Amino acid sequence: MPEARMNCLADLRGRQERARVAFYGPKVRLSVGVGTCGLANGAGDVLEALRDEVARRGLDFTVRATACVGLCEMEPLVDVLAPGLPRVFYHKVDPARARDLVAGLAKGLHHGDWALMRADQDKLLVDLPRSLTGSLNGLAAVPTFEEIPFYRHQMKVALRNCGFIDPLDVEEYLATGGYSALAKAMESMPPEQIIETIERSGLRGRGGGGFPTGKKWRACREAHGEPKYVLCNGDEGDPGAFMDRSIMEGNPHAVLEGMAIAAYAIGASYGYIYVRREYPLAVDHLRRAILQAEQAGLLGINILGRGFDFTVRISRGAGAFVCGESTALMASIEGQAGEPRAKHIHTSEKGVFGRPTTLNNVETWANVPVIINQGADWFAAIGTKASKGTKVFSVVGKARTTGLVEVPMGMTLREIVFDIAGGVAGGRQFKAVQTGGPSGGCLGEDQLDLPVDFDALTAAGSMMGSGGLIVMDDRTCMVEVARYFTNFLRRESCGKCTACREGVLRMYELLEKITAGQGTTADVDLLEEVSRYVADNSICGLGKSAPNPTLSTLKHFRGEYLAHVTEHRCPAGVCKALTKFTILTASCKACGKCSKACPTEAISGGAKKVPALIDQAKCVRCGSCREVCPFDAVGTE
Amino acid sequence: MAPTNLQTQAPVDLAAADAVIDSYQADKSWLVMILQDIQEAYNYLPQPVLEHVAVRLALTPSHVYRVATFYASFSLTRRGRHLILICDGTACHLRGAENLQEELTRRLGVAPGQTTADGLFTLETVACLGACALAPVMMIDGTYFGKLTSEKIVAALERFAAKEAPDA
Ligand SMILES: Cc1cc2nc3c(=O)[nH]c(=O)nc-3n(C[C@H](O)[C@H](O)[C@H](O)COP(=O)(O)O)c2cc1C
Ligand code: FES
Numbered sequence: 001m002p003e004a005r006m007n008c009l010a011d012l013r014g015r016q017e018r019a020r021v022a023f024y025g026p027k028v029r030l031s032v033g034v035g036t037c038g039l040a041n042g043a044g045d046v047l048e049a050l051r052d053e054v055a056r057r058g059l060d061f062t063v064r065a066t067a068c069v070g071l072c073e074m075e076p077l078v079d080v081l082a083p084g085l086p087r088v089f090y091h092k093v094d095p096a097r098a099r100d101l102v103a104g105l106a107k108g109l110h111h112g113d114w115a116l117m118r119a120d121q122d123k124l125l126v127d128l129p130r131s132l133t134g135s136l137n138g139l140a141a142v143p144t145f146e147e148i149p150f151y152r153h154q155m156k157v158a159l160r161n162c163g164f165i166d167p168l169d170v171e172e173y174l175a176t177g178g179y180s181a182l183a184k185a186m187e188s189m190p191p192e193q194i195i196e197t198i199e200r201s202g203l204r205g206r207g208g209g210g211f212p213t214g215k216k217w218r219a220c221r222e223a224h225g226e227p228k229y230v231l232c233n234g235d236e237g238d239p240g241a242f243m244d245r246s247i248m249e250g251n252p253h254a255v256l257e258g259m260a261i262a263a264y265a266i267g268a269s270y271g272y273i274y275v276r277r278e279y280p281l282a283v284d285h286l287r288r289a290i291l292q293a294e295q296a297g298l299l300g301i302n303i304l305g306r307g308f309d310f311t312v313r314i315s316r317g318a319g320a321f322v323c324g325e326s327t328a329l330m331a332s333i334e335g336q337a338g339e340p341r342a343k344h345i346h347t348s349e350k351g352v353f354g355r356p357t358t359l360n361n362v363e364t365w366a367n368v369p370v371i372i373n374q375g376a377d378w379f380a381a382i383g384t385k386a387s388k389g390t391k392v393f394s395v396v397g398k399a400r401t402t403g404l405v406e407v408p409m410g411m412t413l414r415e416i417v418f419d420i421a422g423g424v425a426g427g428r429q430f431k432a433v434q435t436g437g438p439s440g441g442c443l444g445e446d447q448l449d450l451p452v453d454f455d456a457l458t459a460a461g462s463m464m465g466s467g468g469l470i471v472m473d474d475r476t477c478m479v480e481v482a483r484y485f486t487n488f489l490r491r492e493s494c495g496k497c498t499a500c501r502e503g504v505l506r507m508y509e510l511l512e513k514i515t516a517g518q519g520t521t522a523d524v525d526l527l528e529e530v531s532r533y534v535a536d537n538s539i540c541g542l543g544k545s546a547p548n549p550t551l552s553t554l555k556h557f558r559g560e561y562l563a564h565v566t567e568h569r570c571p572a573g574v575c576k577a578l579t580k581f582t583i584l585t586a587s588c589k590a591c592g593k594c595s596k597a598c599p600t601e602a603i604s605g606g607a608k609k610v611p612a613l614i615d616q617a618k619c620v621r622c623g624s625c626r627e628v629c630p631f632d633a634v635g636t637e
Numbered sequence: 638m639a640p641t642n643l644q645t646q647a648p649v650d651l652a653a654a655d656a657v658i659d660s661y662q663a664d665k666s667w668l669v670m671i672l673q674d675i676q677e678a679y680n681y682l683p684q685p686v687l688e689h690v691a692v693r694l695a696l697t698p699s700h701v702y703r704v705a706t707f708y709a710s711f712s713l714t715r716r717g718r719h720l721i722l723i724c725d726g727t728a729c730h731l732r733g734a735e736n737l738q739e740e741l742t743r744r745l746g747v748a749p750g751q752t753t754a755d756g757l758f759t760l761e762t763v764a765c766l767g768a769c770a771l772a773p774v775m776m777i778d779g780t781y782f783g784k785l786t787s788e789k790i791v792a793a794l795e796r797f798a799a800k801e802a803p804d805a
Pocket of ligand 1: 204205206207208209210211213233234235236237238321322323324325326327359360361362364365466540541542
């Protein structure tokens with residue numbers, strides 16, 4: 001039965017305590033990550049199998065649906081919290097294994113041999129570390145979190161709770177100390193002090209720009225005009241990045257709590273969360289979280305009986321990358337086409353509906369409650385001189401272990417790529433890492449010792465961006481990568497200013513020409529010139545940064561461009577017009593994998609000890625054969 | 638199968654549009670959301686409905702049309718019964734998404750943005766589905782397919798086509 005609305009801070013404390021008792025209570029608690037990536041890996045069936053097996057055996061277990069813990073590759077992940085035992089995580093669970101797990105737990109037994117890792121302490125929940133020591137009953141051989149390379153170097157602040165609590169039940173958020181920060185702010189911190197705390201913490205925006213958050217709040221607080229608005233940017237347009245999705249799906253109340261604290265400090269009464277349409281699950285989880293928070297008296301009218309009103313609504317994007325930009329996002333919320341405007345007047349003074357507005361990114365919001373709870377000094381002690389706290393990265397592309405990682409600022413890219421993500425998949429050679437989204441830059445091997453830091457990455461010609469970290473190996477063509485990003489930006493340019501609309505198109509045409517094998521050295525020079533023009537003359541961040549992929553690859557991988565235009569060769573074997581795949585007969589073991597993978601049936605042989613042979617007339621140069629060959633027997637010329 | 642435009646000129650029932658507009662209290666600031674919900678109800682944005690929206694929200698038809706054509710997810714022509722979104726985001730691109738998109742095009746006989754002649758599938762590319770760790774990824778009607786291969790594409794298409802069998 002849902003609890004009644006809370007009308008004072010004492011109500012909140014009591015309810016948190018009851019929720020905590022239930023969370024760590026006498027019942028066995030099973031949970032499965034059914035975020036977007038879990039679902040894509042079949043976690044829905046595992047959840048059903050667990051529920052069914054528990055019911056069939058008449059067990060008094062709790063079965064919960066959580067979201068993503070970041071190890072997307074290992075899903076479905078099942079998390080077991082049994083009284084007196086460490087928390088245990090099982091990976092790559094299928095429905096049959098799920099049933100066996102329940103059968104074992106019914107007798108109080110874990111399947112230690114299947115387990116991925118254990119947690120003796122719930123210290124990943126920064127707000128409330130909790131010791132789970134008890135008996136290690138058959139679990140001593142299971143490594144702890146701290147022993148797993150993927151987690152050893154991580155520090156969860158923004159991702160706290162993600163994958164550890166049921167995001168659809170506010171009680172689970174309350175159990176981990178949720179909404180304490182809002183209560184603390186309203187009870188004991190005048191608005192001025194809240195803003196000062198955020199300023200002193202050194203928090204900078206996680207959406208890409210790295211603008212000091214406290215400064216933004218202050219400008220909005222001081223601006224004239226009513227009502228004021230607090231917005232959350234959940235557009236996450238950067239392909240390859242999904243930390244905002246993970247937070248909105250896995251811990252939506254953290255975002256709401258952060259927004260409510262800002263609204264209280266700034267004097268805002270309305271909030272909007274702008275979410276992209278490709279994230280239906282995030283929309284659903286946020287919507288339900290808002291409803292539950294309103295019923296609990298944590299949002300809406302007269303929050304916790306303190307006379308403070310703050311209402312939040314969701315606005316869904318309709319598929320336009322530029323709507324992640326602040327002024328375009330506001331236009332979209334107002335029901336207009338999402339075109340940016342030049343920011344002669346700050347949005348803190350005249351933002352959405354012409355009123356003072358504060359916009360922050362999802363991850364930025366998720367940091368706020370922790371800063372209020374732990375204090376500015378705690379936060380400022382993490383990170384580098386000018387980049388404080390942690391940053392979440394989605395490590396994707398050719399990395400061995402792909403997923404979400406959260407690390408203290410200042411960690412080097414090398415540590416993230418090699419120590420956490422295990423380097424490059426398939427034992428291939430590392431070539432580059434791309435940060436900063438479509439308008440970020442590519443950094444090569446010699447720059448891997450750069451720290452994760454807003455200013456250091458910008459100085460190197462890339463940027464922090466929203467945290468996509470895309471690993472590229474020796475089979476990635478850097479010219480093609482530049483072409484790919486420029487094509488993306490060309491399509492997403494809203495067309496308002498000429499430099500971006502025409503310039504990015506010209507850049508794309510030149511890159512097409514080069515990757516098609518028809519470029520000259522003069523084209524490479526012209527490309528560089530146009531890129532600089534676009535960077536200097538565009539209205540908004542999209543155009544200003546659109547040349548980054550081109551300029552950074554020209555800077556660090558110029559040799560690859562020259563190979564395309566002078567030798568008519570694509571060193572990575574990617575550009576179709578310049579690549580011909582052949583079987584190296586001496587290395588071919590006739591396993592048949594390539595002919596099976598070929599989409600156009602261009603490969604004959606490859607069985608009964610007859611080496612494979614590629615029919616060049618049928619070959620579409622997709623490279624599938626090279627991808628699957630276990631013997632490196634597919635060569636390029 | 639050749640691409641077709643199945644737009645009909647038959648009169649359109651406006652009741653569903655009115656229900657959507659009412660659920661937003663006919664507040665024009667919700668235009669982008671209203672159009673999304675209407676598209677969900679009608680499968681696309683029929684012209685008479687757009688005109689009706691303009692009247693109900695006291696906006697000019699040109700404003701509504703401008704918004705409807707600005708955002709990539711709106712369609713002014715009827716779409717297939719199943720929407721296939723193949724991701725062409727960076728993570729998917731690096732793991733061969735382009736080849737899979739070509740595979741879909743070969744199988745369905747339509748390029749991205751088009752609908753199969755039998756009206757069953759519309760193929761579209763998207764810039765990221767947020768499941769990048771499982772690249773390459775595609776989504777059909779909200780169901781995700783991760784670590785996509787040619788074989789998985791064939792199986793998925795058959796599964797969705799089979800759903801339609803008796804009355805299609
Ligand atoms: C073209 C463009 C796209 C952007 N896309 C996003 C986005 O998807 N998500 C985001 O949080 N910020 C995005 N931004 C940055 C926002 O304009 C804005 O700086 C940010 O939301 C502010 O929040 P923060 O200070 O917490 O980072 C984008 C900026 C530009 C120029
Ligand atoms: S890049 Fe394809 S899902 Fe993100």
